[in-house]
Amino acid sequence: MKAIRWAVGLVILGALGYLNFFVFRAPLLVRLINVSLFSALFVLYRVVRGPSSADRIMAVDILGVLIIGMLALIGRFYKQGFFMDIALIWALLSFVASLAFAKILEGRRIDD
Amino acid sequence: MIRQVAGTIFIFIGIGFDFLGVLGLVRLPDVYNRLQAATKCVTFGTAGLLLGVFILEGFTSFGFKALLGIAFVFLSSPVAAHAISRAAHRGRIPLAPETVVDMYRADQDAKS
Numbered sequence: 001m002k003a004i005r006w007a008v009g010l011v012i013l014g015a016l017g018y019l020n021f022f023v024f025r026a027p028l029l030v031r032l033i034n035v036s037l038f039s040a041l042f043v044l045y046r047v048v049r050g051p052s053s054a055d056r057i058m059a060v061d062i063l064g065v066l067i068i069g070m071l072a073l074i075g076r077f078y079k080q081g082f083f084m085d086i087a088l089i090w091a092l093l094s095f096v097a098s099l100a101f102a103k104i105l106e107g108r109r110i111d112d
Numbered sequence: 113m114i115r116q117v118a119g120t121i122f123i124f125i126g127i128g129f130d131f132l133g134v135l136g137l138v139r140l141p142d143v144y145n146r147l148q149a150a151t152k153c154v155t156f157g158t159a160g161l162l163l164g165v166f167i168l169e170g171f172t173s174f175g176f177k178a179l180l181g182i183a184f185v186f187l188s189s190p191v192a193a194h195a196i197s198r199a200a201h202r203g204r205i206p207l208a209p210e211t212v213v214d215m216y217r218a219d220q221d222a223k224s
Contacts, residue, residue: 032124058146059137062154065155084174087181095188
């Protein structure tokens with residue numbers, strides 16, 4: 001059972017890396033954005049599967065940090081400045097949301 | 113030329129750390145282990161990525177927003193991670209079965 005899971009994971013990772021870096025024809029920055037999107041896919045696996053609620057909160061927090069980097073790359077690719085504004089606002093909202101969810105998880109009230 | 117090479121190297125380091133941190137988020141057995149791997153690697157990865165974008169862009173508004181994003185991620189992400197782990201430990205989310213000792217729980221039980 002463990003060998004089957006290792007094989008499936010290695011095949012998925014190898015297929016993603018091969019298709020991204022050897023088959024897909026695009027500028028280098030687009031391929032790096034694709035790697036970041038794969039990482040977001042793995043984080044979403046943890047959000048859906050996670051055994052406890054702390055896993056889900058943590059995974060959403062990490063997803064916010066990933067999206068900040070991805071938005072910086074996208075703004076670099078399209079040569080537009082406003083993507084970085086979106087990234088900063090996303091960072092602020094993600095921080096406040098994870099703090100509030102941590103308080104709820106601990107069992108205290110919001111206005112404590 | 114040297115700016116292009118240095119910025120691209122920093123972006124590659126950031127993407128690599130992002131991917132390794134997310135892999136740890138999928139693979140590790142416990143909330144606390146996952147929090148450790150994900151927070152360290154994603155914070156360093158995203159900070160490196162934004163530093164690479166700043167080196168590529170130079171002293172424009174986009175680059176300064178990237179620096180501001182580095183400062184904000186460095187300030188906010190450890191605080192959120194500490195709050196989530198403390199809430200998970202207070203909320204009695206179980207540790208991994210391989211855990212040897214948990215002195216914080218013993219202290220709390222002795223105090224109450």
